[in-house]
Amino acid sequence: MYVATNTSNRLYDGTGITDGQAIAAVVGYETDRYHSNYPPPVTAAGTYATLSHSPYVSSDGVQDYQESSIYQAPSGAWVFAAGSIEWSWGLYDDDEMRVADARLQVLTARALLLITAGGDPQRATSVTEAPSGS
Numbered sequence: 001m002y003v004a005t006n007t008s009n010r011l012y013d014g015t016g017i018t019d020g021q022a023i024a025a026v027v028g029y030e031t032d033r034y035h036s037n038y039p040p041p042v043t044a045a046g047t048y049a050t051l052s053h054s055p056y057v058s059s060d061g062v063q064d065y066q067e068s069s070i071y072q073a074p075s076g077a078w079v080f081a082a083g084s085i086e087w088s089w090g091l092y093d094d095d096e097m098r099v100a101d102a103r104l105q106v107l108t109a110r111a112l113l114l115i116t117a118g119g120d121p122q123r124a125t126s127v128t129e130a131p132s133g134s
Contacts (some may be wrong), residue, residue, distance in 0.1 A: 001065070002084070003025045003054040004068035010063075011051065011110045015103040025052045030084030031066035040078070040098055051107075052083065062131060070111060076118065080111040 003023040017023075034040060034050070041048070048071040054067045068083040083098070090104035 001054060002052050002068075002090075004051070004053055005053050008027055008048050009051060009070070011107055011114065013110065014107045015110075017103050017107065022054075023090060023104055025098065026087050026090040026101075026104065027056055027066045027084045028089075029059050030085040031056070031064070032081060032083040033065060033067035034069070041071060042074055044072040044074055044076075054084075070114070072113040080115060080116075082108075102125075 001024055004017045004021050005019055006012075006020045007015075007017055007021075010080070031054075051068040051070060051071060053065055053067055055063065058064050066083045068081055068087075070078065070080045072078050087108075088103075089098050090101040091108060092098070093100050
């Protein structure tokens, strides 16, 4: 389960997601997160934000966690890291009982708009809100 954090971040605007809220079926067997024993990404000051902190048990039976994040590189480019190989499972319906989550669709669209808008929050707000009850 994806567990949301820092939902005051503008990427969460219009999603209806709140801190601690979980979204099923998007944290998979291959995940990513910030590892404190490795150097963090080089970012523009004040832009790095962790968007989730999702505990899970790995295929080796080890307790671990997933994190998604967004930040701006010194070049001005924005980077969104979903942190899970199964992120796309929350974006579409298929014949294997996967059902799209409108909140995750809005979050992803906002991340892509932020990246393509060059970080301009006015342009990144053009995504419609997720339907209530998602």
